[in-house]
Amino acid sequence: MAMPTAEQINEAMVGFDRLYGLQVLECAPEHASARVEVSERLLQPAGLLHGGVLAAIAESLTSMATALAVMEDGNVAMGLSNSTSFLRPITEGVVTAEAVRLHSGRTTWVWDVRFSDDAERLCAVTRMTVAVRRPSPA
Amino acid sequence: MAMPTAEQINEAMVGFDRLYGLQVLECAPEHASARVEVSERLLQPAGLLHGGVLAAIAESLTSMATALAVMEDGNVAMGLSNSTSFLRPITEGVVTAEAVRLHSGRTTWVWDVRFSDDAERLCAVTRMTVAVRRPSPA
Amino acid sequence: MAMPTAEQINEAMVGFDRLYGLQVLECAPEHASARVEVSERLLQPAGLLHGGVLAAIAESLTSMATALAVMEDGNVAMGLSNSTSFLRPITEGVVTAEAVRLHSGRTTWVWDVRFSDDAERLCAVTRMTVAVRRPSPA
Amino acid sequence: MAMPTAEQINEAMVGFDRLYGLQVLECAPEHASARVEVSERLLQPAGLLHGGVLAAIAESLTSMATALAVMEDGNVAMGLSNSTSFLRPITEGVVTAEAVRLHSGRTTWVWDVRFSDDAERLCAVTRMTVAVRRPSPA
Numbered sequence: 001m002a003m004p005t006a007e008q009i010n011e012a013m014v015g016f017d018r019l020y021g022l023q024v025l026e027c028a029p030e031h032a033s034a035r036v037e038v039s040e041r042l043l044q045p046a047g048l049l050h051g052g053v054l055a056a057i058a059e060s061l062t063s064m065a066t067a068l069a070v071m072e073d074g075n076v077a078m079g080l081s082n083s084t085s086f087l088r089p090i091t092e093g094v095v096t097a098e099a100v101r102l103h104s105g106r107t108t109w110v111w112d113v114r115f116s117d118d119a120e121r122l123c124a125v126t127r128m129t130v131a132v133r134r135p136s137p138a
Numbered sequence: 139m140a141m142p143t144a145e146q147i148n149e150a151m152v153g154f155d156r157l158y159g160l161q162v163l164e165c166a167p168e169h170a171s172a173r174v175e176v177s178e179r180l181l182q183p184a185g186l187l188h189g190g191v192l193a194a195i196a197e198s199l200t201s202m203a204t205a206l207a208v209m210e211d212g213n214v215a216m217g218l219s220n221s222t223s224f225l226r227p228i229t230e231g232v233v234t235a236e237a238v239r240l241h242s243g244r245t246t247w248v249w250d251v252r253f254s255d256d257a258e259r260l261c262a263v264t265r266m267t268v269a270v271r272r273p274s275p276a
Numbered sequence: 277m278a279m280p281t282a283e284q285i286n287e288a289m290v291g292f293d294r295l296y297g298l299q300v301l302e303c304a305p306e307h308a309s310a311r312v313e314v315s316e317r318l319l320q321p322a323g324l325l326h327g328g329v330l331a332a333i334a335e336s337l338t339s340m341a342t343a344l345a346v347m348e349d350g351n352v353a354m355g356l357s358n359s360t361s362f363l364r365p366i367t368e369g370v371v372t373a374e375a376v377r378l379h380s381g382r383t384t385w386v387w388d389v390r391f392s393d394d395a396e397r398l399c400a401v402t403r404m405t406v407a408v409r410r411p412s413p414a
Numbered sequence: 415m416a417m418p419t420a421e422q423i424n425e426a427m428v429g430f431d432r433l434y435g436l437q438v439l440e441c442a443p444e445h446a447s448a449r450v451e452v453s454e455r456l457l458q459p460a461g462l463l464h465g466g467v468l469a470a471i472a473e474s475l476t477s478m479a480t481a482l483a484v485m486e487d488g489n490v491a492m493g494l495s496n497s498t499s500f501l502r503p504i505t506e507g508v509v510t511a512e513a514v515r516l517h518s519g520r521t522t523w524v525w526d527v528r529f530s531d532d533a534e535r536l537c538a539v540t541r542m543t544v545a546v547r548r549p550s551p552a
Contacts, residue, residue: 015181016188019157043153044198050154051197051217056190060182063189079189080384081357081405083221083497085524085541087517102539103501107383107407108356110499110539112526125516125524127499127541129357129405131383218522219495219543221359223386223403225379240401241363245521245545246494248361248401250388263378263386265361265403267495267543269521291457292464295433319429320474326430327477327493328470335465336458355465359497 003028003068017060020053024061029069032061032099038092049090051124054115055082057097058126062111065099066130080108080131086124093118099128107132141166141206155198158191162199167207170199170237176230187228189262192253193220195235196264200249203237204268218246218269224262231256237266245270279304279344293336296329300337305345308337308375314368325366327400330391331358333373334402338387341375342406356384356407362400369394375404383408417442417482431474434467438475443483446475446513452506463504465538468529469496471511472540476525479513480544494522494545500538507532513542521546 004012006024013022020042025033034057036042044050059079066077096116103110113126142150144162151160158180163171172195174180182188197217205215234254241248251264280288282300289298296318301309310333312318320326335355343353372392379386389402418426420438427436434456439447448471450456458464473493480491510530517524527540 012183014183015179016158016191017182019179020154020190041153041157044155044201045150045152046214046216048216050194051201051220052158052190052194053154055193055197055220055222056188059189059193063182076184078184078186078227079224081221081223082189082193083219083359083541084193085219085517085543086217087519087524089216102536103499105501107409110501112539122516125526125541127497127539129499133383221403221497223379223405225381225386240398241361243363245547248363250401260378263388263403265359265401267361271521288459290459291455292434292467293458295455296430296466317429317433320431320477321426321428322490322492324492326470327473327496328434328466329430331469331473331496331498332464332466335469339458339465352460354460354462354503355500357497357499358465358469359495360469361495362493365492 009064016056020056022057022060027065027068029065030101032065034061034097036095038090038095047091049095051084051086054095054124055084055126058082058084058099058113058128061097061099062113062128062130066109066132070132075132076135077130077132080129082126082128084124084126088121088123090117090123095123147202154194158194160195160198165203165206167203168239170203172199172235174233176228176233185229187233189222189224192233192262193222193264196220196222196237196251196266199235199237200251200266201268204247204270208270213270214273215268215270218267220264220266222262222264226259226261228255228261233261285340292332296332298333298336303341303344305341306377308341310337310373312371314366314371323367325371327360327362330371330400331360331402334358334360334375334389334404337373337375338389338404339406342385342408346408350411351408352411353406353408356405358402358404360400360402364397364399366393366399371399423478430470434470436471436474441479441482443479444515446479448475448511450509452504452509461505463509465498465500468509468538469498469540472496472498472513472527472542475511475513476527476542477544480523480546484546488549489546490549491544491546494543496540496542498538498540502535502537504531504537509537
């Protein structure tokens with residue numbers, strides 16, 4: 001079974017990911033990346049990119065990459081924990097996320113995500129743990 | 139200086155918090171709470187409330203409560219780390235967040251946030267660390 | 277199958293827990309507590325209780341309580357993640373840990389641990405995720 | 415002011431770091447590494463290296479490297495949060511820790527630590543946040 005391309009993933013984007021404007025660039029079992037354009041609707045009251053947007057990007061990117069990879073074994077993936085540290089505020093431009101898989105266990109996958117701004121400065125990091133499970137019986 | 143009421147905070151809501159529909163119920167220096175109505179635009183691809191929404195609520199609620207409390211000393215507040223654990227999926231209804239302050243240090247405040255669904259089941263928890271700083275010189 | 281008493285657990289203490297002096301006070305499926313006497317051999321270079329001691333206590337207390345509870349189903353427990361925030365230094369006396377279970381899922385249990393000093397001040401908090409698994413085939 | 419060598423740091427090792435056997439290999443402002451020999455006194459009841467040992471190593475290595483680096487500005491460093499994910503059990507041999515600085519802010523430094531076993535397999539990862547502060551007035 002072939003993995004969908006980033007273009008196919010972006011065309012099928014729904015719900016919250018569509019709302020905040022997630023654009024997947026790459027989505028493979030060990031590496032994934034995405035970008036989001038910073039606009040006024042993504043800011044917090046002080047004019048900075050809302051930390052929840054970064055947490056959401058990390059969540060989606062790593063859950064998606066894990067889910068697509070374990071699908072061929074009939075498994076599903078869902079976020080177990082999302083730990084994001086904010087290093088430097090972002091106020092405009094594009095935020096880019098690079099996710100690298102650290103571990104692919106039988107029941108949990110662990111990913112590191114790094115966020116950078118237009119000047120390629122590291123602005124935030126996320127450690128994501130994604131649970132891999134048998135689907136719930138219908 | 140009086141703290142603004144929840145109603146005043148909600149009327150002034152902008153940016154991302156307005157986008158995903160944050161409704162503050164209470165915002166005090168040691169306790170804060172909020173609710174968000176779960177709608178299709180907040181879901182992830184499998185039909186569950188997107189984890190990023192929960193991370194965003196925790197971020198906003200605790201940053202806001204900290205910021206309003208330290209403002210009278212001329213300080214500002216911003217999220218330093220957001221660590222969210224997902225315990226039980228939410229698919230519909232209203233998610234309610236209750237934030238309790240664990241620590242109010244000179245440079246960091248630490249909060250616990252608990253998320254529950256309409257059946258009052260605990261669905262997620264966040265540990266938020268909020269930095270308290272002198273404002274940057276203009 | 278009866279859970280062992282705290283006294284029985286302490287008599288059977290081995291390895292690292294014995295080395296740093298863990299004393300279990302209570303060990304039940306939803307609540308557990310322990311104490312450790314602060315001595316020179318547990319300090320870091322600046323004379324404060326080493327953060328690793330607190331992380332170790334949280335790890336042991338919650339893994340032990342989970343393991344004893346899932347044993348009757350033939351399952352084993354092991355730490356998946358340990359996230360400790362340090363709020364206030366401890367330099368002497370006794371540190372007390374109180375663990376409360378937040379969630380008991382089929383594959384992960386989540387616990388909150390609070391550490392306090394002799395003056396009953398909150399000094400640190402840990403969020404522990406403990407994995408529950410079938411034992412590995414021999 | 416010259417940074418002390420790893421040999422000098424190891425000779426001056428006291429308290430808990432001496433108790434569990436920390437051996438620093440390198441300690442620079444942006445990178446630090448250490449090793450610990452796994453012995454029976456560092457195990458948990460199931461015969462695995464106790465997770466608290468890994469948390470302690472991460473704590474010490476990054477606090478030490480930060481403290482030595484900020485000392486010339488008259489500042490001190492102390493652990494603010496330690497978030498360790500356990501990926502693969504270690505039962506014997508030597509555990510090696512490699513710490514890389516992600517961020518050096520005015521008030522917090524953030525480090526990633528990776529732990530590997532004798533077969534160079536990644537066994538655990540820590541995200542450490544270290545607070546940088548003016549020393550408390552005497």
